[in-house]
Amino acid sequence: MSLSLTADALLHPFSYPNGHVYDVSVDFTRVAAPVAADKRMKEPSLCTEHVTSSIESDTDTTGAATDDPPINDEDRLLLEFIAKIQQQLSQPLPEDLATEMSAAPLWSLGSQPISSYDDRPSTNSVSSIDSEQPPSKPLPGISIGSEDKTEDQHSKDGGELRASHQEDGNETCLPPVIYKTCPAPQFDNEYFEVAESKVAGWGAFATKPLKRGNTILREKPLFVADHSCLFQEYDKLDKQAKRVALSLYANELFKSVGGRLAGLFPIAARFNHSCHPTQNVDFEYDEASRCLVLYVRADEIAAGEELKISYGKDRTLAELYMTYGFRCRCGGCPGMSDKDFSRLTSRW
Numbered sequence: 001m002s003l004s005l006t007a008d009a010l011l012h013p014f015s016y017p018n019g020h021v022y023d024v025s026v027d028f029t030r031v032a033a034p035v036a037a038d039k040r041m042k043e044p045s046l047c048t049e050h051v052t053s054s055i056e057s058d059t060d061t062t063g064a065a066t067d068d069p070p071i072n073d074e075d076r077l078l079l080e081f082i083a084k085i086q087q088q089l090s091q092p093l094p095e096d097l098a099t100e101m102s103a104a105p106l107w108s109l110g111s112q113p114i115s116s117y118d119d120r121p122s123t124n125s126v127s128s129i130d131s132e133q134p135p136s137k138p139l140p141g142i143s144i145g146s147e148d149k150t151e152d153q154h155s156k157d158g159g160e161l162r163a164s165h166q167e168d169g170n171e172t173c174l175p176p177v178i179y180k181t182c183p184a185p186q187f188d189n190e191y192f193e194v195a196e197s198k199v200a201g202w203g204a205f206a207t208k209p210l211k212r213g214n215t216i217l218r219e220k221p222l223f224v225a226d227h228s229c230l231f232q233e234y235d236k237l238d239k240q241a242k243r244v245a246l247s248l249y250a251n252e253l254f255k256s257v258g259g260r261l262a263g264l265f266p267i268a269a270r271f272n273h274s275c276h277p278t279q280n281v282d283f284e285y286d287e288a289s290r291c292l293v294l295y296v297r298a299d300e301i302a303a304g305e306e307l308k309i310s311y312g313k314d315r316t317l318a319e320l321y322m323t324y325g326f327r328c329r330c331g332g333c334p335g336m337s338d339k340d341f342s343r344l345t346s347r348w
């Protein structure tokens, strides 16, 4: 069963145990030029023009795919979720939200499954984000501000994000290019700030010299889910938390992580990747405080240096691409050659 919406993937090709693969996209972005589903699957997060409320779907009015066999419970849940999103899309987007575009991986919490997520206050001594904020209050630490945009944060046509790669005169989604959110995500603490990165989109940068072992962030997840409760958990978020979630680079936002629970950490989600062992920051999930803890791995980090973590120490460049949809530009690895890249993608 394939449910295709025109917008780019917030929900990414998502495979249920029943073998159905859903290529589901939710608003906020759309591809600059029509992109075939197979290309979208290759380039999950990279289709980036703003927002359209039009959705094309091969579903009938009940949301069921027209030529498909009767749906099961899992399918129904997904369809209900899509119906909700469609409903949201039929409403005009708030202006500030309409200018945002970004996404983030749903962070795996490592091999330790977490049994449940509770709203215990974080013991965070550095900085935390807690999903249990009342809707009217800003989420601490991170905001999607409406501050002035710089020239760089906009494309030249007045703030819309555009696919910039030209291929045969057409804009396409390839190769992987990260677009910055407009306006910028705002976050800083004693140790780092989120700012424009040369590697990709936004990144985290040391605001003072750091030393090995410094804990620079303790962050609670916005939500935690496995593939069986992903949509329900997202749906439980208040409006503002949803907004934060949707502002992140989401090529994996709603991807099942092998049945394990995973959490979305909006601040940590701004850290770009550097191939092992060149990452200067490491992280671990602290069960006791239910926080993702980021700490300095390098002996020293100078003020202004980008802070990067490894998205998987044993992941090859191809695996990184398959998992997160980007070709690594960390500078610590040779990067994937065009030849290897075509060999990889020609399998689809």
Ligand SMILES: C[S@@+](CC[C@H](N)C(=O)[O-])C[C@H]1O[C@@H](n2cnc3c(N)ncnc32)[C@H](O)[C@@H]1O
Binding pocket: 045, 102, 103, 104, 105, 178, 179, 180, 181, 197, 199, 200, 201, 202, 203, 248, 249, 251, 268, 269, 270, 271, 272, 273, 274, 324, 325, 326, 327, 328, 329, 330
């Ligand atoms: C967790 S987000 C990192 C923050 C992101 N730059 C932003 O603007 O929100 C992960 C995404 O950033 C991009 N990215 C991170 N590290 C990268 C790298 N080393 N090379 C190329 N792209 C990278 C990829 O598109 C990836 O899917």
